[in-house]
Amino acid sequence: MSHIEADGVQPIIELRGVTKEFHGVAALRDVNFTLMPGEVHALLGENGAGKSTLTKIIAGVHSPTSGEVFFKGEKLAFSRPADALLNGIAMVFQETSLVQSLTVAQNIYLGKEGFLNRLRGIYIAAQQFLQSLNFNVDPTMQVSQLGAAQKQMVEIARAVHHKARVIIFDEPTATLTPEEKHHFFSLVRRLKADGVSIVFISHALEEALAISDRITVLRDGQHVVTDDVSAFNRDRIITYMVGRTLTEEIYQKGAREPRRYGKKVLSVQNLSMGKMVRNTSFSIYAGQITGLFGLIGSGRTETAKIVAGVAKRDFLHGGEIRFEDRSVRFRTPRPAVKSGIVYVTEDRKLEGFFETKSIAANIYSGLLGADLNKTPVVSYSEMMELSQVWTKRLNVRTIDGQAKVIELSGGNQQKVVVAKALAQRPKLIIFDEPTRGVDVGAIAEIHSAINDLADAGLAVVVISSYLPEIMNLADRILVTRLGRVVEEFGISEATEEKIMYAAVH
């Protein structure tokens, strides 16, 4: 028992012997968990360890198959999230659950509307509230127009605004810049000082170590350890999480030989799209991994989306994209996919898959999009065969291809998105934040898959906000700032300081 529990204070949340099963497979098995008032409790675990399931039980999204949940000492069974919210338990989801067609302010006030609402009043109040949190988001903006980081901020703001006594943050910092993370951690400390209890799920272990009072590690749906943060270090956590030390495996230290330039596959010349992409030019070569690094809002995702036909460049003088020495202009993703350009989105829930469809159907939909299906009509056997091949190749942990994607953990969902992309047999594949919200074990597997693609001669682009990831994967690094590529580094000369300097100055 940790020191925090030993003080004799009643836990605000307590789970006793909780088990949750999906399709007969236990996502959680006999898990005990306590959350004390005013504590920050980090919940860590590998991909599919059951972290999200556990928090969803607390937040009333799922009901436990067996076991008991106590809230302030009383046995509770929330039938829906709104019940949990009424009891002061709010959850900030890993993939944002905002209403896309409403404005930021409307989302913050959603569920707390008065009988009569004055929009202007809501905007002013929301503006003040966001400023008090140091979140630079325009409350009048429609959520669909926000980037992933800003959506995350709104999601956090909404939870705080509901004056919850328990807030569950599921990967809150994955999309935030270092400065925004700093603001977020200040907010967490402030909430803690106000007596709010926080459950904090993150794959950035340093963050968990820095901000938590206690850490609980889950593995394969089972409780492994709970202790004060002082009892842990990074390697110890990883050992608990995966049973082996992965630090060296994922982020290799020391120099490595970069891959040589292959044929020039893509040449982006003077590409422009509004204020997001401004006259940017760069080339992508086969047989190597090009890292694209930039701060949020530097136009890297938008550039990738234009290349892949997801977004459109400026109508007049929008520049030129040459793919395999041919000038191309894709108006939709489908012709881009058919030509061999595939974009793996950073927002997998919204753009990556059909969450209520099965793994097999999702991967097969990629094949259909590229017109690579063997039969003119949808073939169930081809779908299942494809699913088997890719779930095995990418080690997607599931019972069978029939499992719905929504039931998978973040890391396995990402593997499905990657499988869907690879099934399209791309020549150029763009990974946008490929390991966002993915645990360390799955990161190693996804990195390995990306390296294999480059070794097989594909042109690979990796967009990432996480510098160690870029430094570990890329053979050359392009840095974007204010909508254009401003610097290029070979991996032998790149340092984190140089890259950040180029990205900021």
Next chain:
Amino acid sequence: MRGALRTFSDRLLGRGTAALTVPPLDGAWRPNNLLEDAPSGIAATVPDCLTLKEGRPVWAEGRRLKGADGEIETLPRTITAMASSSGGRFAIALDGAGITIDGQPQPALAQLSCVTALAFEDESTLWIAIGSTVNQTGEWARDLIELRRSGRLLRYDIGTGKPATIAERLAYPNGMVWTPDGMIVSEAWAVRLIRLAPSGKAVEIVADLPGYPAGLSQSASGGYWLTLFAPRSPLIELVLREASYRKAMMQEVDPVYWIAPALSSGQSFFEPMQGGALKQMGILKPWAPTRSYGLVVEFSGDFTPLRSFHSRAGGRRHGVTSVLEADGQLWVTSKGGGEIVRIALAEGAKS
């Protein structure tokens, strides 16, 4: 009809061929100062046509044939191209005076002018590149501005003394190197490299180069060296699409000040310059738009670019027209900078 409509809409919307874009210098083309910062070379007057003669590098300076030890020979006319074979044969093209092989004039080639490159296929076959059949050698900028495609490629059988035309309507063939699969030709105004078989069948090897290609030669590692004598720029691309402007420019402006690529630039404030900040705090930015540049690039055997040597905007060693690798050194003629530059390749690789 469809093509015409497409051209019209492209011009209207600034797309396709009217996009006015140039490929970026990145990857293996990433700018550096390896050419500019190479040790002092040999001062020369408009040097060109580097080749080997009796195993030693030689080059042309106007009418004079020179080597590292000094002048070898003075010829009656300006030397426009030279080539040597592995067996020791030596061919020289003189401006308006045909071609001599091992000192022997070739009557069948006496009328040729604007010969821009020579290359031996074997000891008995010489390939001849004629940049333009309309303009003279020195009028290459006019040839570009007039959008000519009047270049020709001849294959000359030395034994029989008969030339055969291999290809016509080329956009200023400017350099050649023989490979087992055919002759690689740099087509300057088409900014590409093509491979031509003796049958005349052409295949594009490298397209959309970032500059105007010139000399080609073989590298010791089994690849190839290419020089680009001037960079492409959006301004020049724009002028090339504006017929009336080009016509007026050619009529009214001194050719030195045309908006066209140049072998050297920055000597006069009359020169055209692209709007925007060329200088910051009194210093010319290395990435400023420039009409001249120095660039040598090494390709692998399958024409994948491996590395490059640059003399950037504001540099001296511009207008690089020929290149030769010999004894672990890269010999480069900077026609615009008036210098033969030697780069120790081991150092270049390290950089």
